[in-house]
Every structure is written in C-alpha cells, then in structure tokens.
Amino acid sequence: MSDAKKVDEKKILEEGKKLLEEFSQALKDVPETEETHYVVDLKNVTRPDAPGKCNAAFRGKFEKLAPGWDYGYVKVEKKK
Amino acid sequence: MSEHLEKLLEKDDKFNAFIKKYPEKAREQAKHSKGRLAGKVLAIKSCINVEGCLTSCASKTLDNYIAPYDATVIERIKRDGGIIIGMANMDEFACGATGDSSYYGPTENPCAPGRIAGGSSSGSAAAVSAGYVDMALGTDTGGSTRNPACYCGVVGFKSTYGTVSRYGACDMAMSLEQICPMGNTVSDVALLLDVIAGRDPKDATSLDRRIDFSKNLNPNLKGKKLGYPKEFDELIADKGIRENVHASLEKLKDGGAKIIDVKLPSLSKAIPTYYLNVYVEFFSATRKYDGRRFGHKIEENCGEEVLRRIMLGSYISQAEWQGKYYKKALMARSVIRNELMRALKDVDVLVGPVVPQLPRKLSEKTTDPKVNYAYDVFTVPANLAGVPAGSVPAGTVNGIPTGLQVIGKPLEDQKVLDVMAGFENIIKLT
Numbered sequence: 403m404s405d406a407k408k409v410d411e412k413k414i415l416e417e418g419k420k421l422l423e424e425f426s427q428a429l430k431d432v433p434e435t436e437e438t439h440y441v442v443d444l445k446n447v448t449r450p451d452a453p454g455k456c457n458a459a460f461r462g463k464f465e466k467l468a469p470g471w472d473y474g475y476v477k478v479e480k481k482k
Numbered sequence: 483m484s485e486h487l488e489k490l491l492e493k494d495d496k497f498n499a500f501i502k503k504y505p506e507k508a509r510e511q512a513k514h515s516k517g518r519l520a521g522k523v524l525a526i527k528s529c530i531n532v533e534g535c536l537t538s539c540a541s542k543t544l545d546n547y548i549a550p551y552d553a554t555v556i557e558r559i560k561r562d563g564g565i566i567i568g569m570a571n572m573d574e575f576a577c578g579a580t581g582d583s584s585y586y587g588p589t590e591n592p593c594a595p596g597r598i599a600g601g602s603s604s605g606s607a608a609a610v611s612a613g614y615v616d617m618a619l620g621t622d623t624g625g626s627t628r629n630p631a632c633y634c635g636v637v638g639f640k641s642t643y644g645t646v647s648r649y650g651a652c653d654m655a656m657s658l659e660q661i662c663p664m665g666n667t668v669s670d671v672a673l674l675l676d677v678i679a680g681r682d683p684k685d686a687t688s689l690d691r692r693i694d695f696s697k698n699l700n701p702n703l704k705g706k707k708l709g710y711p712k713e714f715d716e717l718i719a720d721k722g723i724r725e726n727v728h729a730s731l732e733k734l735k736d737g738g739a740k741i742i743d744v745k746l747p748s749l750s751k752a753i754p755t756y757y758l759n760v761y762v763e764f765f766s767a768t769r770k771y772d773g774r775r776f777g778h779k780i781e782e783n784c785g786e787e788v789l790r791r792i793m794l795g796s797y798i799s800q801a802e803w804q805g806k807y808y809k810k811a812l813m814a815r816s817v818i819r820n821e822l823m824r825a826l827k828d829v830d831v832l833v834g835p836v837v838p839q840l841p842r843k844l845s846e847k848t849t850d851p852k853v854n855y856a857y858d859v860f861t862v863p864a865n866l867a868g869v870p871a872g873s874v875p876a877g878t879v880n881g882i883p884t885g886l887q888v889i890g891k892p893l894e895d896q897k898v899l900d901v902m903a904g905f906e907n908i909i910k911l912t
Contacts, residue, residue, distance in 0.1 A: 409786045418794045421851060422807055425754035429814050437812035438819055440657050441868030442644045442687050463550030467776035478774045
C-alpha cells in the first residue's frame with residue numbers, strides 16, 4: 403500500500419489550464435448545435451408513489467461509517 | 483461446486499488483481515448457489531458496492547468504507563447463484579487506462595509480465611485472465627472494460643447506455659458509464675449480462691428492454707456488413723496492432739462477412755470532447771467524498787490524476803468558463819454521436835482496434851495526462867454516443883494480447899455479441 407502522493411496543486415492547475423486550452427482549440431471548429439447531456443430520456447419520477455422496501459440493518463451499518471454520530475445525526479466539525 | 487471455489491481460493495494473487503478477498507463470504511455463498519450463475523466465481527471492481535466488503539475505489543479516500551448495501555447488479559448476481567470471491571484492483575476512482583494508479587499498487591498483466599494490465603478495470607481483467615475467477619464485473623466510462631480486456635486477452639462488453647442499472651456504482655462520469663461483464667468467452671459475458679441487465683426503478687437512466695442475449699447468441703457471420711472507418715488507420719500508433727487489425731478484417735471476410743468503408747471524420751476530436759465532459763461530471767460526482775459521513779476528504783487523500791480531474795472540473799464549472807469548454811464539449815458530443823450513427827446506418831456493426839498501442843512497461847510510468855489519455859481514442863466514441871461495444875481477443879502482437887473492437891447501434895447489443903462470437907470462433911480455429 404502506497405502513501406497518497408503529495409502533489410503540487412498549483413502546478414497541476416497551471417498545466418491543466420494549458421491542457422484545457424489545447425482541448426478548446428481542438429474543438430474550435432465544432433458548429434453550434436444541440437448539446438448532448440444524456441443519450442436516454444430522463445424522467446423525474448420513476449418509482450411508484452408508495453413506501454419502498456426498507457433494509458432494517460442499513461442504518462446501523464451506515465452509522466459505523468460516519469466519523470461522528472450524535473442523537474441520530476452525523477456529527478461534523480465546523481469548517482476551519 | 484465448492485471444490486472449484488477452493489481451487490481458485492488457493493491461487494496466489496501474483497498480479498495484484500485483488501484489493502481484498504473474502505473467502506469465508508464466498509464459501510457461505512457457495513453453499514446456497516442456485517440459478518444461472520450457480521458455481522460461477524466472480525471478482526467485482528472496487529467501485530461497485532458489495533455489502534460488508536471494502537469498496538474503496540482503490541483510493542485512500544475510501545480505505546475504511548465498508549459498503550452498507552448491495553448495488554443492484556450485486557443483488558442480481560447473488561440471486562442467480564454467483565459467488566463473489568473479492569474486490570478487484572482498479573485505477574483510483576476509475577480515472578485511468580493503465581491500472582497503475584491504485585493506492586493499493588499496480589496490477590500486473592498476467593499475459594505480459596512486467597507490463598500494465600490496462601484500466602481502469604485492471605484487476606477484473608487480470609483476475610479472469612490469470613484464472614482466479616470465472617467472470618468479473620468492471621465499469622466502462624471511456625473504455626475501462628474494453629481496454630484491460632484487450633490487453634489481458636479476455637472478453638469485455640459495454641452494453642447500450644441504460645441496459646444495466648448503475649445504482650450502487652461509484653460514478654466516474656454518470657452520463658457515460660455502464661457496469662460491464664468480463665469473462666473468458668463471449669457466451670460467459672452474454673450470460674452475466676443477462677443476469678445484471680434490466681430496468682431498475684432506483685436508476686432513472688435504466689431501460690426497460692427484453693434481455694436474453696446468451697440464448698440468442700448467433701455466431702454466423704455470413705452476409706454480415708461490417709464497417710471499417712479509415713480514420714482508425716491514421717490513429718493506430720503501433721504498426722503491429724495495425725497489421726493485426728487488418729489480418730482480423732481478412733479473417734472476418736473469410737468467415738463470410740463484408741467489410742465496408744465508412745467515415746468518422748471527427749474521431750480526432752473524441753479525446754478532447756470526452757475529457758471536457760468527464761472533468762465536469764467527475765468534479766460533481768466527487769462532492770460527496772467530503773469525509774463527513776464516510777471515508778476521508780478526497781482532495782487531501784487522492785493521487786495526482788484524480789486531483790487533476792477535480793480541479794479542472796471545478797475550474798470549467800465556473801460560470802464564465804462553461805460556454806468555452808463544457809457547452810462546446812456537449813455540442814462536440816452531438817457531432818461525434820451523429821457521425822457514429824451515420825457510419826452505422828448501412829452496416830450491422832463497426833469493427834476496429836480497441837487501443838492504438840501496446841501496454842507499456844510498469845517501469846515506464848508517466849504522469850503526463852496526454853500520454854495516458856491517448857489509450858482511449860478508439861473506445862470513447864461508444865461512450866459519448868451510448869452505443870454497445872465489446873472487445874474480443876484477436877491474437878497477439880509481439881507476444882502481447884490484443885483485441886478486436888465491435889461497435890453497434892443503440893439497443894443492438896445482440897448484433898455486437900453475435901459478431902464477437904463469430905470472430906471468437908474463427909480465432910479458436912486459427
């Protein structure tokens with residue numbers, strides 16, 4: 403198992419901006435046309451308007467994942 | 483049944499195909515294994531939730547995340563008797579085509595020692611190739627199933643977008659991604675697809691369609707019209723792969739198929755189009771990894787490529803840049819999609835290369851994104867258009883496996899699988 407690398411964020415962003423410019427140049431001749439977000443039609447309501455099946459064990463398993471849990475709520479540190 | 487499982491469990495993971503194995507869970511599942519996958523042993527890519535298993539996405543960010551539920555595909559595999567032996571290695575958050583950006587170390591190619599296995603579903607392909615499992619699940623956002631299948635000499639198939647529910651998969655880019663079957667043969671892959679496919683109310687993009695691919699598999703190539711875009715030749719970097727592709731075309735002709743010239747004039751725009759879309763979608767998808775409810779904060783724990791995609795996605799998403807990059811990429815996506823549909827109009831399927839070059843050596847690791855992105859040029863168009871595409875073994879180049887890609891029209895997954903099966907039969911005889 404390797405330690406996550408210490409990466410130079412500033413360098414990544416600056417080099418990344420150059421990459422975006424290259425990509426932008428490659429697409430400059432693309433004509434104005436419709437945009438493809440999804441290739442299938444999306445529907446907002448897909449489930450029957452009724453209670454779903456409940457996995458009784460889920461909550462306990464989920465609680466174990468959270469770093470902090472108090473009175474039925476996830477406990478989160480204030481942003482520093 | 484359990485004898486088969488025990489034999490597989492005894493095998494040493496020489497290629498780092500697994501992040502974690504679960505022998506006791508597998509033995510328990512084997513006791514009750516009934517259904518279409520009875521006795522079949524599977525590896526699952528580590529970005530698909532399997533209840534009680536480490537679903538880390540091969541990242542330090544989620545190295546303590548034990549999935550509290552099963553993805554829909556996992557529910558279906560378990561219901562049909564599949565035995566899950568462990569969680570497969572992968573590129574971190576599926577952001578790669580090489581299989582060597584995992585926090586848990588690189589996957590080695592079982593067929594080409596010292597070389598990458600391809601990615602991002604590196605461990606899934608390697609596990610099948612090395613004989614650790616019968617089948618595996620990968621995901622494919624821009625080639626992540628087809629690329630490692632090609633390099634490891636196995637079969638991988640990305641179905642029409644919406645055929646398989648993505649509920650429970652940790653998305654890389656949700657408008658492009660599908661969960662995909664991998665196996666040693668086209669019939670194994672078709673069988674696994676039969677099990678995992680179908681409408682799921684939990685995934686708004688999933689389609690209601692008839693699923694019976696394995697029963698209807700027809701390898702007869704006689705009279706099949708196969709399109710070959712000449713632009714493929716211009717972008718294949720390796721001479722050996724070019725020769726292999728043209729030898730494959732001859733074999734298909736000998737099998738009774740007709741090869742027809744078609745055009746994909748915007749193929750060279752596929753990589754910029756794909757990555758501009760991916761950056762934005764990946765940035766959005768990773769906002770849940772804030773370390774508050776599970777795991778750790780992603781920006782503080784991820785590798786370089788993951789951070790690059792997050793930072794560039796954030797940058798593009800700023801209002802002033804949307805039109806310049808993202809909206810343009812969405813329009814380019816329409817152009818590529820329309821061109822692919824035109825190329826497919828008068829043929830049954832397209833055939834061609836999976837990758838432009840052979841897998842590099844593990845020791846030649848690079849962090850130059852353009853070098854790594856170049857692997858994707860032939861695979862991303864199928865994701866941008868949401869069409870079915872698969873990779874089937876096509877022999878070797880310098881002793882390294884390579885594959886033939888077959889691409890079809892939306893919802894014509896059966897035709898793609900049929901041509902793959904026909905080609906597989908030819909290869910077996912040669």
